[in-house]
Amino acid sequence: MFWDWQFVGQILPQLAQASVVTIFATFLGFLIAALLGLAFAIGRLFGPRWIAIPLIGLIEGIRSTPLLIQIFFIYFVLPDAGVSIGAMTAGVLALGLHYATYCSEVYRAGLANIPRGQWEASLALNLPTWRTFRDIIIPQAIPPVVPALGNYLVALFKDTPLLSAIGVLELLQTAKIIGSENFRYTEPITLVGLIFLILSLLSAVIIGFIERWLKRHVMRS
Amino acid sequence: MTGFAYLGVFLPSLLEGTRVTIEITIGGCILAAVAAFVAAMLKLYGPWPLRSLAIAYIEIFRGTSALVQLFWMYFVLPNFGIILQPLTVAIIALGLNIGAYGAEVVRGAVIAVPRGQWEAAVALNMSRAQALSRIILPQALVAMIPPWGNLFIELLKSTALVSLITISDLTFKAQELNTTTYRTIEIFSIVLIIYLVLSLFITAAIRQLERVAATGLARGRGG
């Protein structure tokens, strides 16, 4: 038959559990991406040339090559270098690194939009650099780019199934296992697709709200 | 680095995988472009049933993971009696995935053409189809080229996923070599470089296309 609702009921608990893994990987990965991305952006914009230029190379290299390869690289290479890490750690690191490069571009745009006058005023007030960044620049740079960051969060979420390639028990891997154990792939994979669809549509709505909230309460110009 | 002496062993296998990767990329790009145009036109100008179909296509393929789509077509379609070659599945899944993003690029570019162009076309009594094909789309096409370049590179990167449905692309070959020789760093470094080169190639081609299109239009940007 085409669709077995009983089977669906059977496997939903497993899928629910796997969702937790997926969501965990998503947020952890994005945390790394958001923070590392900011570091990349600042390093690239304000760092000395011997940092900025290799950084540009690294960023472009990571952005232009498949995430899957990067996942394999980190998962297989790090143990060779003596660092033994589990699949989840490797996966989250790869996701974080990959999306840090996208986030760094977003931050770059946000930072570039800060009017020159803000920098000049901070200088005139003799504020130390780190304070300038912390209290003046970053609070102004971040809110406009939050929606773009949100979109990358969703994109990262949609890339978590790649972790199935190194055995992380997220949604797709779980669906595959269910499928091969029961010789029925239709329900598990379709359900996973639906879960992704619902969650990403939901996220789009939430990001829309955040964008509007930011416009009203935080950004005034 | 004695590892790189293995280069002679790796390269033939990797190049064979590269060939498959390029095949899928080209096939996927063509499908993506076609799907994007059709979906965008339907979403902009189609009757509501077709417009809903286009919107559903765009939201579903953008809202779910490329890998999930790939697996779905590979594992689930046979259940419905649709049995396809893995290569076909790959091209269709990836092409439709990128096509959904492409549809928004096309739509955005068409909407961005100044309203005055539409009005001039109406004033000259052109039908909507005539206005679109002769006036609006030629101008929209130029604006679309850079974002499409990015989408093509995304498609190239997503071809790595087909290794997970046992297609012998570059990533599959890399995995294969890795499990037999364990020269992970060398293999994956070379593979990363190959992908990088392919993506630079796409970037260069797009830049050339931009130049060609701009000479046609830069001579005539006015009004």
Next chain:
Amino acid sequence: MAGSDAMVCFDKVTKRYGNFVVLDQLQLEIAPGEKVAIIGPSGSGKTTVLRMLMTLERIDGGVIWVDGEPLTSMRRDGTLVPADQRHLRRMRGKIGMVFQHFNLFPHMTALKNCMEAPCAVLGLSKTEAEARATELLEMVGLGDKLAHYPAQLSGGQQQRVAIARALAMRPKVMLFDEVTSALDPELVGEVLNVIRRLGSELDLTMLMVTHQMGFAKEFADRVCFFYQGRICEQGAPQTIFGSPENERTRQFLRAVLEAT
């Protein structure tokens, strides 16, 4: 009711944007070959009159008659029903429009701009369309600029191409929507000269929204002063400009004169 021999007739035509009434039961008749200038402050509905005639805006009330037939309705079994595409296109073909910002097609040469619609819409062959386009471009004084793209032409030249392009469709009514307002002052004259020539050489009904009072005075057969969606006053140019009856007309003309 439609004057039986009026070329254009606005019969109690109303246009609304939300709650804002742009045109309020407008009554306006234009005879064939008549040249009417529409003047007035911004927001008075002048441009809307032209845009509704060109079917760029929908009609919210009343009927517009062109050449004896309703523009956006058609007769079926004795009553007026909304027009189908065929009727609309047929009616639209009688009207041509020149825009304030030219709206030339940037990816086509001047010649191609003028050939495109005759080929696509009127079904002319390439040779016929090219001949007609060349003739019209020569008439507007751009016979040597056929292969130029809009970006290579000055504003005045672009507007003249736009005029030739509209004429290539052989409309019966030509609409000019502030066609010199976007031009540098020294380029205004060449466009007005072309319009003057058209007026004398071709038998066209012309409706123009303009701020060029001097031109309107010597060129127009009739001047309509619009105010808040209605014709406040209309008549021969000498009357309107020389001895306007309405106080608002006087105020407007005073303000315009002070500005120049």
